[in-house]
Amino acid sequence: xxxxxxxxxxxxxxxxxxxxxxxxxxxxxxxxxxxxxxxxxxxxxxxxxxxxxxxxxxxxxxxxxxxxxxxxxxxxxxxxxxxxxxxxxxxxxxxxxxxxxxxxxxxxxxxxxxxxxxxxxxxxxxxxxxxxxxxxxxxxxxxxxxxxxxxxxxxxxxxxxxxxxxxxxxxxxxxxxxxxxxxxxxxxxxxxxxxxxxxxxxxxxxxxxxxxxxxxxxxxxxxxxxxxxxxxxxxxxxxxxxxxxxxxxxxxxxxxxxxxxxxxxxxxxxxxxxxxxxxxxxxxxxxxxxxxxxxxxxxxxxxxxxxxxxxxxxxxxxxxxxxxxxxxxxxxxxxxxxxxxxxxxxxxxxxxxxxxxxxxxxxxxxxxxxxxxxxxxxxxxxxxxxxx
Amino acid sequence: xxxxxxxxxxxxxxxxxxxxxxxxxxxxxxxxxxxxxxxxxxxxxxxxxxxxxxxxxxxxxxxxxxxxxxxxxxxxxxxxxxxxxxxxxxxxxxxxxxxxxxxxxxxxxxxxxxxxxxxxxxxxxxxxxxxxxxxxxxxxxxxxxxxxxxxxxxxxxxxxxxxxxxxxxxxxxxxxxxxxxxxxxxxxxxxxxxxxxxxxxxxxxxxxxxxxxxx
Numbered sequence: 001x002x003x004x005x006x007x008x009x010x011x012x013x014x015x016x017x018x019x020x021x022x023x024x025x026x027x028x029x030x031x032x033x034x035x036x037x038x039x040x041x042x043x044x045x046x047x048x049x050x051x052x053x054x055x056x057x058x059x060x061x062x063x064x065x066x067x068x069x070x071x072x073x074x075x076x077x078x079x080x081x082x083x084x085x086x087x088x089x090x091x092x093x094x095x096x097x098x099x100x101x102x103x104x105x106x107x108x109x110x111x112x113x114x115x116x117x118x119x120x121x122x123x124x125x126x127x128x129x130x131x132x133x134x135x136x137x138x139x140x141x142x143x144x145x146x147x148x149x150x151x152x153x154x155x156x157x158x159x160x161x162x163x164x165x166x167x168x169x170x171x172x173x174x175x176x177x178x179x180x181x182x183x184x185x186x187x188x189x190x191x192x193x194x195x196x197x198x199x200x201x202x203x204x205x206x207x208x209x210x211x212x213x214x215x216x217x218x219x220x221x222x223x224x225x226x227x228x229x230x231x232x233x234x235x236x237x238x239x240x241x242x243x244x245x246x247x248x249x250x251x252x253x254x255x256x257x258x259x260x261x262x263x264x265x266x267x268x269x270x271x272x273x274x275x276x277x278x279x280x281x282x283x284x285x286x287x288x289x290x291x292x293x294x295x296x297x298x299x300x301x302x303x304x305x306x307x308x309x310x311x312x313x314x315x316x317x318x319x320x321x322x323x324x325x326x327x328x329x330x331x332x333x334x335x336x337x338x339x340x341x342x343x344x345x346x347x348x349x350x351x352x353x354x355x356x357x358x359x360x361x362x363x364x365x366x367x368x369x370x371x372x373x374x375x376x377x378x379x380x381x382x383x384x385x386x387x388x
Numbered sequence: 389x390x391x392x393x394x395x396x397x398x399x400x401x402x403x404x405x406x407x408x409x410x411x412x413x414x415x416x417x418x419x420x421x422x423x424x425x426x427x428x429x430x431x432x433x434x435x436x437x438x439x440x441x442x443x444x445x446x447x448x449x450x451x452x453x454x455x456x457x458x459x460x461x462x463x464x465x466x467x468x469x470x471x472x473x474x475x476x477x478x479x480x481x482x483x484x485x486x487x488x489x490x491x492x493x494x495x496x497x498x499x500x501x502x503x504x505x506x507x508x509x510x511x512x513x514x515x516x517x518x519x520x521x522x523x524x525x526x527x528x529x530x531x532x533x534x535x536x537x538x539x540x541x542x543x544x545x546x547x548x549x550x551x552x553x554x555x556x557x558x559x560x561x562x563x564x565x566x567x568x569x570x571x572x573x574x575x576x577x578x579x580x581x582x583x584x585x586x587x588x589x590x591x592x593x594x595x596x597x598x599x600x601x602x603x
Binding site: 316318337338339341342343344346347348349350351352353367370371373374375377378379381 | 440452457458460461462
């Protein structure tokens with residue numbers, strides 16, 4: 001479980017992310033082995049003497065390691081989960097040591113298609129091997145080892161983060177004390193694969209994509225990636241939420257223009273979402289990470305039985321879904337609950353009533369926060385951590 | 389019954405019938421409370437008896453309240469969600485005042501004694517004299533202070549009497565280890581539940597059950 005020769009590279013002046021370089025091979029599910037790799041990460045709070053208060057936050061498809069209360073070095077905005085992480089928040093940085101790592105295949109410092117392949121001295125591009133959720137978790141395990149943490153107090157994440165949480169509990173059952181898969185699923189549905197394929201095809205249809213070889217040209221497939229993000233963003237919301245926010249309201253005009261400008265506010269909003277996304281996300285990363293989600297099927301990894309996959313888990317689970325989430329709807333969480341019941345795991349399951357859709361886990365949802373807080377406080381008592 | 393934000397009911401304020409249930413459960417047991425409401429019984433068992441307490445509850449508000457208080461509770465219902473649990477996975481499975489609201493009480497009862505080494509079941513007695521008198525004298529579906537619903541809005545769709553329940557237990561080869569007949573406030577009578585008088589006087593009944601396994 002120990003690393004051969006881990007080094008943290010904070011030194012390079014052009015490198016702004018905290019990075020762990022793992023100088024040992026990573027055998028991937030696809031059969032390829034990465035000779036070495038980098039895990040970029042952030043931590044918040046302090047590890048206690050007993051090393052029992054560490055929380056691993058797993059980010060979603062378009063997220064990164066900047067989850068907490070700080071300024072993102074690329075976007076200049078605050079971290080993506082400051083509704084939950086911070087002093088006095090549910091994931092209280094004064095009680096917990098919070099770790100968040102950029103996933104393998106990502107584009108915020110971890111090894112991925114936009115990073116340089118040490119063997120060629122050029123960006124990987126499409127020569128980067130296809131990675132899986134399990135591969136992402138394997139890379140995280142090395143980071144957790146490096147940080148000197150044996151058992152994580154909690155592994156928590158929404159959407160693709162929930163998949164990583166489940167993978168942790170299935171593959172490292174003794175290293176997770178509590179697990180919170182939010183708005184997730186044990187496998188990607190046909191509908192989810194379909195939406196991802198639309199996104200990938202939008203990227204690949206952009207001439208600037210150039211078969212993934214665009215890093216030297218100075219011009220990436222921004223239009224394609226933007227369209228991918230626009231389509232995906234719709235799936236993160238709900239019909240009610242879109243209607244409540246925008247209705248059929250017009251954007252800075254009193255009449256429709258009989259053209260293809262963004263007449264409607266909802267069009268303008270989606271275009272904006274697409275435009276800001278391309279400033280911080282790599283199109284090839286988007287291809288690889290969506291693929292990793294599509295391939296995720298925890299039961300299939302374990303002979304077709306989800307209960308078998310979760311048989312050895314010792315973790316206390318809290319599954320959370322949202323009523324208006326049609327991307328990872330409640331039945332997906334309930335299927336996991338049923339499997340956990342079948343192995344008599346300690347499991348709580350709460351469905352939060354909200355019209356905010358899949359993205360509700362990123363937003364201000366008091367009932368969601370109260371659920372998380374109650375569950376984590378209960379776990380903290382069982383873990384022997386002080387509860388305020 | 390505490391609502392959101394409040395604390396789970398203290399032991400002293402635990403409903404009388406739930407206190408009788410709690411008294412049947414030894415320290416350190418593993419307990420599943422089916423239809424656990426806002427977790428009053430579970431919180432009491434976890435706190436005062438060191439019980440590994442789990443719950444299942446149909447109402448979302450009840451589930452959320454339980455999890456907010458650190459209890460391990462899932463949303464589910466007795467009719468559909470008991471079948472996933474393996475046999476003998478709990479020491480005690482509790483079904484309190486819920487059997488009459490299930491679609492398939494016979495299957496539910498079979499699941500309770502399968503999942504639990506013992507099952508504790510309580511239910512309102514439709515054989516109580518007020519019920520009988522109400523139907524006989526008024527010719528209307530009975531309503532009592534304990535069961536105040538009208539026929540068209542009651543969640544209680546499968547009423548039984550104490551004698552009906554005992555007969556179903558016999559039918560399913562379920563052994564009655566203990567039984568209590570109670571008044572509306574949960575105070576016990578000393579009456580044999582197989583006796584006609586118990587069926588006439590009890591407003592509710594509480595049974596400790598087990599089914600001996602051949603294998």
